[in-house]
Amino acid sequence: MVKLFPHKNTLTEKHVKANKVADDRVPDGILKKCPKCHTEIFANQLDSYLTCPNCDYGFRIPAKKRIEWLVDDFEEWDSEISPSDPLKFPNYDQKIAKAKKNSGLNEAVLTGQAKIDGQSFALGIMDPTFIMGSLGQMTGEKITRLFEKATKKGLPVVLFTASGGARMQEGILSLMQMAKVSNAVAKHSQAGLLYIAVLTDPTTGGVTASFATEADITLAEPHAMVGFAGRRVIEQTIHQEIASDLQDAENVLKHGFIDHIVKRQDERSTIEWLLKFGGEAND
Amino acid sequence: MTKKAMEVVQAARDEKHISGHELRKVLFPDFFELHGDGLSGDDPAIVGGLATFHGQPVTIITTSRGHSLNERIEKHFGQPEPSGYRKACRLVENAAKFHRTVFLFVDTAGAYPGKSAEENGQGEAIAQNLLRIGQAKTPIITIIYGEGGSGGALALACGDGVWMLEDSIYSVLSPEGFASILWKDAKKAAEAAEVMRLTPKDLLQQKVIEGIIDEPADHLQVCQNIEQVLQTELDKLQNLSAEELLVRRYERFRKF
């Protein structure tokens, strides 16, 4: 069952070793269906990358799980920042409590400074298990601080996006985050620093319409949904069904908005190479 | 008497509401249109070009809903396509090159949610406006004169100040959409409108906008009120250096 990890000494490898016993406890009979190619997959066929063995689709994965195999070292920033409730929206507090429990995070993005093979960079990972990675006021605050700190420290930024769009429960302040983060991205860029975005399933709405499509290099995971408007809204607008792959990363690439599709298993080595050669060359 | 939020929504969408065409005619009689995004098309839902304002050259950009049914269909009822946002961005950057102030007039339900819009990068077009208009070194003032719908409006309201007519709204999505997503019931739109705080008064309180423009029934008077705001804002912003302007603009959004 276990795929070979391409890199020695990753946090995953340590993690996998430590959790071998726990892994063995996962019941063999649990079936997962790939939402893309509909292949049925036994739970024990999935390693910690959580990808479909048939089509490489990357299942939605909590930020803290991703970090295990992505980097050697991670120091978290602003972990205490937690959602605001500007509209005093009914039952929003319960939703937040559940999201925190699901993800082990206080907001829909994990941020900090990371290292791959000795190279330091600022890393952000949006978490689809936290209210579908929606962009709230404090999500935007953490991402803004990520870019501001990276600018100050002269670090490149790697940002994994996963989002259902703006966080409705926070009203207009959620919308304002799109401009707030974009201005911080612009300053980081003006400092000559590299920004790599990795679009994961799903990257939609206000996140697609801001920092997800403002990077120097835009990567995406296989078959990730990448789009602006919701599928139902489009169909209601044009009064016809749309192709099931309209918002697949592969189709978005074909139209010119993604640089490269990268399998999860190759993300670490790809980012390592791009950090070395994709930005300003080091002397 | 204060209107209920849903009454403001209805007034903002009213057919008799002032149009972009009217605003251009009255405020900028020498308007000279500049078509196209310079890349792939000319979205009729965005009308932009040059004009003079009290003798000074300015760049004007308005959303446009159209009058006849054919026009409206062509303009997607005032919902811009990616090429519309790219046209606006081109005109703003051109204005910055010549230190011309930009006035944007916005009344849109949002960016057009069509198949071609997706394929042509609707999200990317809006994002690039936020990134590039946000850095354009010239005063940029937006007037919302009807609906300010979501990212499609923000992409035209990411400059130095946003003012709204009394009967206009600005929100993360329509109250109908909000009610149907969060409460699975589009009929609760009136309730949603209250909760969302989308009226000019609510938005001023949240510091999302700089001010509200009185809107009497007489459209000529409305235009005069807008003219006054534009002149006052222009006087204020023109005295700032490019650096001061950008610092101020950064702070304007950083506070949220």
Ligand SMILES: [Zn+2]
């Ligand atoms: Zn599959």
